[in-house]
Amino acid sequence: MIKAACHVHSDWSYDGKWSLEKLAAAFNRRGYSLVMMTEHDRGFTEARRVEHQEACARASSKEILVLPGIEYSDARNIVHVLVWGSVPFLGEALPTSELLKRVKAAGGVAVLAHPSRKNAWKCFDPEWENQLLGIEIWNRKTDGWVPSPNAAPLVNPSFHVKFVGLDFHSQRQFFPLAMEMEIAPPLSEALVMACLKARRCAPMAFGSPLDQSRRVWKLATLRLAEACRRRLASSYRKIRWKIPAKTPSERGRPEV
Secondary structure, eight states, X not given: OEEEEEEEOOTTSTTOOSOHHHHHHHHHHXXXXXXXXXXXXXXXXXXXXXXXXXXXXXXXXXXXXXXXXXXXXXTTSOOEEEEESSOOOOOSSOXXXXXXXHHHXXXXXXXXXXXXXXXXXXXOOGGXXXXXXXXXXXXXXXXTTSOOTTTGGGOOTTXXXXXXXXXXXXXGGOOSEEEEESOOSSOOHHHHHHHHHTTOEEEEETTEEHHHHTOHHHHHHHHHHHHHHHHHHHHHHHHHHHSOOOOTTTTTOOOO
């Protein structure tokens, strides 16, 4: 068994901040053996995908594998799909149905990302069911400290693996979520893809299988903590906007 960090962005994404090497080292220190990258499709090309694949290989080591992947967005930037495997770059703003068909034809795997973001769950088409490997039931960046309230009804146990994703862009998204995968080192992309396709993977939270972590008292505590966190964040943003920006002289710099 190994622990995988799922849905991770590096500085290859337009909004990512960490290099692949820094990510590999940070997740390895936290006990992960696999980092499943999902760079945004914006600005990607097939040539850039190949370069990213090579960069992931260089960032990998005996201790941790950095798996290349792409997060595709539809034209309205509402439905996002995570894609892994030897899939050529498919382009930007593809309709989700067309994207899923192409991923499946290329032998890749696809996971529906953060259904609660922008109410993407309302766009779910039942025809996507057997083309999706899984659905993110908990996305750290979108859902915070509790699972999505909208994802569970979309999961069809006959087709879907429940995924947990960090949606990592910065230090704030470190959180005890992981995908446990039935695979032994040394890892390779081929072994990981085979494990995913065989559905030999399951979500974990706080070091335990997610189903065990979702006891009533734990969920109640997490929901309360998440509500408090969001209120504090909202109050902080309001206060921050009310504070006037410092002039160059106040910052100790000469006026230009």
